[in-house]
Amino acid sequence: MEPLKTIERLSLNQITTGHWNIRDAIDGCVRHEIPSIALWRHKVEEIGLAASKRLVQDSGLKVSSLCRGGMFPAATKSERQKRIDDNKRAIEEAAELGTDTLVLVCGPASEKNLPAAREMVADGIEQIVPFASDYGIKLGVEPLHPMYAAERSVIVTLSEANTIAEQYRPEHVGVVVDVFHVWWDPDLYDQIARAKGRIVGFHVSDWIVPTPDLLMGRGMMGDGVIDLRRIRKAVELADYQGPIEVEIFNETIWNRPGDDVLAEMKSRYLEHV
């Protein structure tokens, strides 16, 4: 399998430089000639939507996605409606920031009933699809690792994400493949093939051993056990040729100088992805 020859598809998911604000991250990408960036709403909020938009536009960077919508399940109807409303704000922000993709982290169950929570996810997505399509925003259902089932997402397999996405036209709802979340799945390659034409994002990092922490334990590509290139090839065979985001939650990496992280990220991308 051939390595990537250029970084033209590389995108910095700004959580990888967790201690940088949005200006730092944009400037860093420009400095390192990284063509794309994925933005997080809490970082956008720090300086406001209008200022964020100006910074991005001035930089010439492409915005690969906005993180994140989702969090649909809730105990009461009014709370579920609040979540829907927040998703609509996220869709507006995504459009304003010039990306076509909103990543959905679907949310945990509010109590022990996982099947009911999964229905709330399906229902929530159904409610926001017309709004998103009006703005030209694709919703990317991202299955999270099963270890986040209790706190972040009841959608934990690519199979579930595919089942949701298949209810809609590919330009409206797709799936996001993040290697950290799906690498363990015995059904992975079949599910990537099943997602053909519906993959709207591809995220890379690595699974390091020993794993230091559930949330902050991701590694730089090449430092772990994930067969990154094989997964990238499968995703390409499923017709995804879009941006490849590097998304690493890791306090040790956050505490390093951001420029070092970006430089390493570029070389590791070419070497391992």
Place this chain on the structure above:
Amino acid sequence: MEPLKTIERLSLNQITTGHWNIRDAIDGCVRHEIPSIALWRHKVEEIGLAASKRLVQDSGLKVSSLCRGGMFPAATKSERQKRIDDNKRAIEEAAELGTDTLVLVCGPASEKNLPAAREMVADGIEQIVPFASDYGIKLGVEPLHPMYAAERSVIVTLSEANTIAEQYRPEHVGVVVDVFHVWWDPDLYDQIARAKGRIVGFHVSDWIVPTPDLLMGRGMMGDGVIDLRRIRKAVELADYQGPIEVEIFNETIWNRPGDDVLAEMKSRYLEHV
């Protein structure tokens, strides 16, 4: 769904009292009238097989299972053979200790090729089945949570475990359902039903939020988000009426007086399982 009325199916998996030796754990079960115990090989080794056997026999306790065989994948043929030999020792020990079930933790991949590691697991089990059946020992394939895929087991779903077990007669190879490992799985109830007649062990604990640690983060039943009773009922509908082991890796629980843990375990079992 009805609670359990007695503790006649309750078994202490001795890892729950991690700082107790085998004598402490056996005495504790007798003191608390817990009828069964699951033993770990490293605890047996501390005082030797013969002494462990005498202690168990004198106590009148039933041994619900021995933990653990498995760990099949390895980089070289000779190392894989060593693992097979070690599994044969585990089978002999299980028989000697008077249990009919050896739990298999199947092992991680030696490199990045998960499909190859999964083949090594299937091959390893195939090699030990005749030996185990000679001793009257059932092999229980236990899928582990996907967060252990890199360090403990490439078998991470009940579906995979079922596929392996179905290659053999139910009295030779079955599956172990541990709620901590499988609760997140959208396919869980279908896979429990598929395992009908092949479930050889049922383990309970809980998934606590926030989860403090990958390995040592399990909770006492009732302290977390797992729908224990619903899973227990599904397992019973799949014809499992055997021991229910409480298996909790948690340093905080280990550091409490063992008698307190056993008393709480009994009441939580009746209340939540």
